[in-house]
Amino acid sequence: MKVLMKGNEAFAEAAVRAGCRYFFGYPITPQSEVPHYLAQRLPEVGGVFLQAESEVAAINMVYGAAAAGARVMTSSSGPGISLMQEGISYLAGAELPAVIVNIMRGGPGLGNIAPTQADYFQAVKGGGHGDYRVIVLAPANVTEIFTLMEKAFDLADKYRMPVMVLGDGILGQVMEPVELPPLKEINPPPKPWAATGKIERDDKTRRIINSLYIVPEENEKHLEQQFAKYRQIEESEPLHENFLVEDAQIILVSFGTMARIAKSVVLKVRERGIKAGLIRPITLWPFPRKAFTAANIPVAKKILTVEMSGGQMVEDVRLAVNGRIDVEFFGRTGGMVPESKEVLEKVLALAREVE
Incomplete structure (x- = not known):
């Protein structure tokens, strides 16, 4: 079925079709249509939408849902993404999969609501603290949003890490005809590491989701495992x-x-x-x-x-x-x-x- 859809609406609908059932976020121009759309759409598929009191709260709610094994996302624009950076670093440190959409606007500071690509450094160099990476995808049109949002959730689960999808004010607000892909059953991979609260597991071990490694040697070992994963991604996942x-x-x-x-x-x-x-x-x-x-x-x-x-x-x-x-x-x-x-x-x- 072909429909005329705004870019921000496509980000939201594509997330639902990729199996996302939890969204936590806060409105900010020029991405406010994403939460507005999901506020109605997620309850229709048994999902949960929650407008947090701030971007700081939203990214920590994402952390909690991801730790429980859910497919979860948030969205914002430059200033809001800046507020989320501590939480994104925590997600990376705890190896939690999540998708973050950034519809970029003019900056620095509050700047304006016009389109820009000036959050590139923030996204690809790691805007938060510590040695970490996030996968960053950049769609060029509304049709590609559907392809790359599905890929974003799959990559997040595959590598247990945050994935950021970068748009801008033009892509978020433009309306284009798009052939909606058929709804399909989404079966995310098993997540035996998730803190689900179940006690029926065979191994009876506790699930601890953590990014705190007080002993330097343990932290370095953890990071070396992360770096090995990043090298694999650099070899296997580039697209152009x-x-x-x-x-x-x-x-x-x-x-x-x-x-x-x-x-x-x-x-x-x-x-x-x-x-x-x-x-x-x-x-x-x-x-x-x-x-x-x-x-x-x-x-x-x-x-x-x-x-x-x-x-x-x-x-x-x-x-x-x-x-x-x-x-x-x-x-x-x-x-x-x-x-x-x-x-x-x-x-x-x-x-x-x-x-």
């Missing part, structure tokens, strides 16, 4: 889209909503005889480094990252390229969206340099 990169001399790199604008620019400059392409990271962590090898972009002479920020993802692109190709940046910040004509002018200038 290649668009006309095989013969491209100029490669644009963008994610999320910005990638849609970048793709339109690639098509426009191709009409002028300029060989351009696009790499769209879908997982922001793990970052798809192998997409930038000489084998994948054999004739590239320039890379241009285009972002709705002051230049954050550009650092990961430069690390992936490792000095082999010159990497430049173009972006707008504070809630301003780069226009296609601005990006086009930048690409034309680069094309003159590589002639």
Whole structure:
């Protein structure tokens, strides 16, 4: 069935169809439609919606539901995600699966309610304390929201860790036709570690969910196990889209909503005889480094990252390229969206340099 759906509503409906039955959150523009939708939808499927008194309370409720083995999520925007960072670090430390949706808005501070991608560092570098990672997914359209939300819950359970899904004010508010996937029976994997309160277990052991390791040697051992898991994720889970990169001399790199604008620019400059392409990271962590090898972009002479920020993802692109190709940046910040004509002018200038 095809319906016209707002991005925020898609995040909510996709979570329900992925088996999420618990949501704890707090309204903040431009993501308020997520809790508004789930307040009605979750009771229809036997789930629980609760508007917490704050984002701090919400993320700790997520911790409790995750510890009991539930599929659970929360959502917010920049300032709210900042308030959740301590709880996200606790989730990572306790190895608890949960999904966090961030519909990014202009900052820093309270900023504004306009779209931005300036929470990239906060998401992929770990906005809280300690050595930890979260998997970060970045959909580019409403249809992809359904695919990646299901993947987010599956990855959270598979690796026992938080997964963050990044959108922005445009993706959250845009309305697009989407073919709703059929409802299916969701059977999350068994969670023998969960603190369910049952006493009928064969081993009779207590289930303790904890992120406190007072003895340094024990904490280091715990972290080394985490690092091994992160290395596995970096090897197995990176996702990206290649668009006309095989013969491209100029490669644009963008994610999320910005990638849609970048793709339109690639098509426009191709009409002028300029060989351009696009790499769209879908997982922001793990970052798809192998997409930038000489084998994948054999004739590239320039890379241009285009972002709705002051230049954050550009650092990961430069690390992936490792000095082999010159990497430049173009972006707008504070809630301003780069226009296609601005990006086009930048690409034309680069094309003159590589002639």
